Amino acid sequence: SDWATTENFQLAAGRLSVTPTQLSATLQMPNGKTSKTFTVTNTGGAPVEVKFGERDNGFELLRADGSTVTRQQVLGSGGAPEQRLTVPTSFAAKASGKEAKAAAAAVGPNAAPWTDIANYPATIMDNRVVNLDGKVYSLGGGNGEASTTKNYAYDPAAQTWTAIADLPGARNAVTAGVVNGKIIVSGGWGDAGPDSATWSYDPGANTWTELADNPAPRAAAGQGVVDGKLYAVGGCTTASCTPMSNSVVRYDPTSDTWETMANYPKSVAFASCGGIDGVLYCTGGNDGSAAQKSSYAFDPGANTWTAIADAPTDNWASAYAVASGKLLVVGGSQGGAISNAGFAYDPAAGSWSNLPNANTARYRGGAACGFYKIGGSSGSFDAAPESEVLPGFEGCSESAADVSWMTVDKSEVTLAPGAKVTVTVGLTANVDQPGTYSGAVAISENTPYSVAPVAVTMTANPPKTWGKLMGTVTGTSCQGATSPLAGAVVQVDSWAASYTFATDAEGKYAYWVDRRNNPLTMIVAKDGWKPQTRQTRIDTATPTVENFGLAPIRC
Numbered sequence: 001s002d003w004a005t006t007e008n009f010q011l012a013a014g015r016l017s018v019t020p021t022q023l024s025a026t027l028q029m030p031n032g033k034t035s036k037t038f039t040v041t042n043t044g045g046a047p048v049e050v051k052f053g054e055r056d057n058g059f060e061l062l063r064a065d066g067s068t069v070t071r072q073q074v075l076g077s078g079g080a081p082e083q084r085l086t087v088p089t090s091f092a093a094k095a096s097g098k099e100a101k102a103a104a105a106a107v108g109p110n111a112a113p114w115t116d117i118a119n120y121p122a123t124i125m126d127n128r129v130v131n132l133d134g135k136v137y138s139l140g141g142g143n144g145e146a147s148t149t150k151n152y153a154y155d156p157a158a159q160t161w162t163a164i165a166d167l168p169g170a171r172n173a174v175t176a177g178v179v180n181g182k183i184i185v186s187g188g189w190g191d192a193g194p195d196s197a198t199w200s201y202d203p204g205a206n207t208w209t210e211l212a213d214n215p216a217p218r219a220a221a222g223q224g225v226v227d228g229k230l231y232a233v234g235g236c237t238t239a240s241c242t243p244m245s246n247s248v249v250r251y252d253p254t255s256d257t258w259e260t261m262a263n264y265p266k267s268v269a270f271a272s273c274g275g276i277d278g279v280l281y282c283t284g285g286n287d288g289s290a291a292q293k294s295s296y297a298f299d300p301g302a303n304t305w306t307a308i309a310d311a312p313t314d315n316w317a318s319a320y321a322v323a324s325g326k327l328l329v330v331g332g333s334q335g336g337a338i339s340n341a342g343f344a345y346d347p348a349a350g351s352w353s354n355l356p357n358a359n360t361a362r363y364r365g366g367a368a369c370g371f372y373k374i375g376g377s378s379g380s381f382d383a384a385p386e387s388e389v390l391p392g393f394e395g396c397s398e399s400a401a402d403v404s405w406m407t408v409d410k411s412e413v414t415l416a417p418g419a420k421v422t423v424t425v426g427l428t429a430n431v432d433q434p435g436t437y438s439g440a441v442a443i444s445e446n447t448p449y450s451v452a453p454v455a456v457t458m459t460a461n462p463p464k465t466w467g468k469l470m471g472t473v474t475g476t477s478c479q480g481a482t483s484p485l486a487g488a489v490v491q492v493d494s495w496a497a498s499y500t501f502a503t504d505a506e507g508k509y510a511y512w513v514d515r516r517n518n519p520l521t522m523i524v525a526k527d528g529w530k531p532q533t534r535q536t537r538i539d540t541a542t543p544t545v546e547n548f549g550l551a552p553i554r555c
Helices: none
Strands: 016-019 022-028 033-042 048-062 068-071 115-117 128-132 135-139 151-155 160-164 175-179 182-186 198-202 207-210 222-226 229-236 244-252 257-261 272-276 279-283 295-299 304-308 319-323 326-330 337-339 342-346 351-355 366-368 370-374 387-393 406-408 412-415 420-428 435-445 454-461 466-476 482-484 489-493 498-502 508-514 520-525 532-536 548-550
Touching (some): 016 435, 022 033, 022 420, 033 412, 128 175, 128 182, 128 319, 128 370, 135 182, 135 366, 135 370, 182 229, 222 279, 229 272, 229 279, 272 319, 272 326, 319 370, 326 387, 420 454, 489 508, 498 508
Parallel strands (some): 128 366, 222 272, 319 366, 466 548
Antiparallel strands (some): 048 068, 048 412, 115 387, 182 198, 229 244, 244 257, 272 279, 279 295, 295 304, 366 370, 370 387, 466 482, 466 508, 489 498, 520 532
């Protein structure tokens, strides 16, 4: 009593130092290989648990003239002009007849790097979208007035939507994920509020199978897959969405059972979630009175949520997906307006970065790895069919450790204070195309300090028998105006192999081919235009340039 007792504490923590921070090599296709090393040292005062993971940061295709064509993850500002629609929004399952209607927003410009794809076959919002074996599946949703049973699959090569088997019941804002080659769908708004039914879709058989009921049926829950289990986070408890829930459940397809996990730190609906390297990450959502930008990570082993860096802005009802080891979020309601802005969370860096602005501002739409953005509303319940893709995010495995040209010899170690470990990175030029491949070794650790990934670059030179096939595809309108055709399908067939790829935003294509495949038959096509076909030959001494000018099917 009547005294101040001083107690000072000095806490020890681990801290990592990495040398070198960049690795690079130049190799000859197809069998060139080498290895590089870096050293990680614990310079701190406590043991550190360290995990290593691979990251794919994109690819630059080598042109025959020495220049490059970039195909990589696009981070940073840019894209279409920023759009902010100050229009009515709603949490409810559907329009009540008293909802304030918002005039449909004009479709944004087709600005690189986002590229418009074929419109969804119907106006759609509150759909959930997944990527399975390279095809994009949009499941359920509605037109703003009623839920639907209809589902469609998008084939990026054919650039067409195809109907698949209907859901057994009409559903809006379901929880969906890909597990063991099947699509699991649960919850969502049924005829009388959130429904507990859960189904599995087999793409081979094109059939749905009933599974165990969801014990905490919710609509507009955050969704994610971690270690082969589907998570549903929070969501709407009624048709009007309020109150929101903080419950978390996960489905195990091996035992066909549901398990209740630790509650989410906030009661929210329309949050954005995704599983990366065994951890579930979530951001945003709305608690019924305010949008959130707080973000959290869930450790399934410890069954605990931990706060991570806040998102750049509050957000709810965004389109979101996990791709190439990042949680991608685009559109939705941001700062009180429907936006076309996007951002990405990189667990390896522990930080958010901007994505290029999308072509359209939408909320309550769907998205999938690729990065595909499908449908959504421009305000209130004005559902829209417009769809688009941000190329460069094709890494769709739950774990980001799937870089075909790179290997890491260690997955995890524990370093005592002062201890060090040498990590060996293997590089191989057994790749599809010559060019510069960029990646990184992500380093995650349990210290108060972040560690930047080790950058890895491999330049793969072409075999001597390969030559470059390149060109531009244009279209001439009925009025005589000529412009590049983005997304035109270029198919190349030979006696040895067949290749299919699409033109970029400038209508250009480029591909290296073995001259021993000569002669080549080329077919170029795009919806609404007359296809063309011709033969050509590869020459290793000079690029083979084949330009195509397509005419409309009808005027």
